[in-house]
Amino acid sequence: MSTEMTSMALALPQSSGSIEAYVQSVNRIPMLTAEQERELAERLVEQDDLEAARQLIMSHLRFVVHVARSYSGYGLPQADLIQEGNIGLMKAVRRFDPSMGVRLVSFAVHWIKAEIHEYVLKNWRMVKIATTKAQRKLFFNLRKMKSRLGWFTPEEVNTVAETLGVSTSDVLEMEARMSSYDQAFELSSDDDDSRESNNYSPAQYLEDKRSDLAEEIENEQWEAQTQQRLFAAINTLDERSQDILRSRWLDDNSKTTLQDLADKYQVSAERVRQLEANAMKKLRNAMA
The missing domain is CATH 1.10.10 (Arc Repressor Mutant, subunit A)
Structure with missing residues (x-):
């Protein structure tokens, strides 16, 4: 569609807002007689008269509404169907040849339906x-x-x-x-996981190439075995050495200082450091 036709479309009644108000507006536009239609079409063809094109379009807007309403069963906005039909009408007016001896409404119905069909096929389903x-x-x-x-x-x-x-x-x-x-690729955030029908989405069946399941299982088993060996080795130490290691390295709370343990056992902090070093050496030997 040319720039002139696009700019002319801005002057046409808009199908946004209240549909009934739009329908009432286009129904008040007088219809053209066969002689008036032929005269306007000849002015458009011979003189490229955009005012003649505007009058041809305006007088047929009610027909577009009639055609668009026959597509209401697709669940698409009526305003959008009318808008697409209006585009088809403008294309038909630009291509209409009055010398063929047919009325514009008979010629335009193909173009109107073609635009509406294209819109329906693009928007009826994803x-x-x-x-x-x-x-x-x-x-x-x-x-x-x-x-x-x-x-x-x-x-x-x-x-x-x-x-x-x-x-x-x-x-x-x-x-x-x-x-x-249509099936959504991913579950929406408001899906109820308790309902079985919502527990499926194609995204759940895609392979996550960022991780290796076999490697993850192997690492988990290695960590479990290492932890088991560590606690078994700790149990071979005397109670004071066990307490020092747990207080210094294994407690979830903040790390206990050497001085705190020195005060607890009535020894020097240096002696606690030596006991800790000896305990760590025994652990390494036990787990080697």
């Missing part, structure tokens, strides 16, 4: 379910038939395939895509 032209046609036609028929029987699948000119496998594949739902 993952696209129809990428080719054939799949898009099948998607919209199949959804229309499902709303009328409900669940398909094998006979109905064959009927749909024949009606749309596709294979039964194509119908079944598209029906499966439409029946699927």
Whole structure:
């Protein structure tokens, strides 16, 4: 769409805010007769008259609303559907040739639906379910038939395939895509872990390459064995040496000073240091 058409769109009624107010606004815009429409279209083609284009668009906004409302079953904002339809209408006006002898509304319906279709396919699901032209046609036609028929029987699948000119496998594949739902990659922060349905997410089944499970288990076992050997070696010491080592190195509280232990055992701090050094030497020998 050209810059001129984009700037002209800013002067059109906006579909944001109250939809009903917008609908009432566009319904008050007078419709054009066939002669008026042809005259405006000729001015646009021959003179590139943007005012003529604006009048053609304004008089057909109510038709866009009518088309957009037929797509309300997809759960998408009505204002967005109308906005996309308006873009299609502006593209149609730019390409409309009055010499073809058809009314603008008949020509524009293709462009309006094309823009709305594109929006629906992009926003109905996080993952696209129809990428080719054939799949898009099948998607919209199949959804229309499902709303009328409900669940398909094998006979109905064959009927749909024949009606749309596709294979039964194509119908079944598209029906499966439409029946699927989006799964979040990770659990949301407000999920209730007590519910089994919330205990699954694809992210939980990915390999964490930052760690090696076998190595972690090996390290845990080595630490457990080392700790077990350490306490077994400590138990071979006399009670005073055990108390000095536990007070100096193993207690969770702050490290006891040499002077505190010296006061406790009525010896010098240097003697406590010697007892500590001898105890550490015995431990190393016991664990070697």
